[in-house]
Amino acid sequence: MAFTVKTAEFITSAGLTLELPPPARAEIAVVGKSNVGKSSLINSLTGRNKLAKISATPGKTKLINYFLLNGEFYLVDLPGYGFAKAPKEEQKKWGELMEKYLSSGRVSHLIMLIDIRHDPTELDRQMFGYMLYYGIPYTLVATKADKLAKSKRKQAANALAKKLGAPPYATAYSSETGDGRAELLERIGAIVCPPDCGDTNGE
Ligand SMILES: Nc1nc2c(ncn2[C@@H]2O[C@H](COP(=O)(O)OP(=O)(O)OP(=O)(O)O)[C@@H](O)[C@H]2O)c(=O)[nH]1
């Protein structure tokens, strides 16, 4: 049966000192360019509009924000990259924070977001390279799918994955309409509780 999010709660924010909460069953982190829709996706997935803070101004999320879902796994909101106006010092801090976090061995899965309307940027390629380098399993998601005609979404999402050099498959997602939500939840369900995990998660 379908995986559902029953509860979602904010746990903590962590910065460079990386004071992270005790590990949970899984830790799924959301990465992507600033303003691509990471925080919106977390709200849409959890059905909680005000859980993660959203802003039309890029660079809203500056810390690693932990949300505990169903009391058993973390969904983690990360600060975005590629915010052109960010001061050099801030960009440096972002790099240090991400390097520390991704090499911590805690991340069980990364959900990487790319805007469905734009080609991957150089920084997206770098991010993708980090993911491969650290050997972290990932899922690619093309955000803001509502900005494209329905008939073009699937193809555009898959083309993005291909351009990134990944197997040509990405989920087209819209936090506005809920497009792709069921598909991504199913994926998350499989990460949190693979077939052999011995749990009846999701009933
Ligand atoms: N049309 C549309 N707009 C979206 C969608 N997702 C996010 N947005 C808008 O995009 C802007 C940025 O959204 P956020 O969720 O704050 O983006 P973020 O990736 O968390 O940004 P940072 O925290 O700055 O890295 C906001 O104005 C959102 O309303 C979507 O699926 N469709």
Ligand SMILES: [Mg+2]
């Ligand atoms: Mg954010």
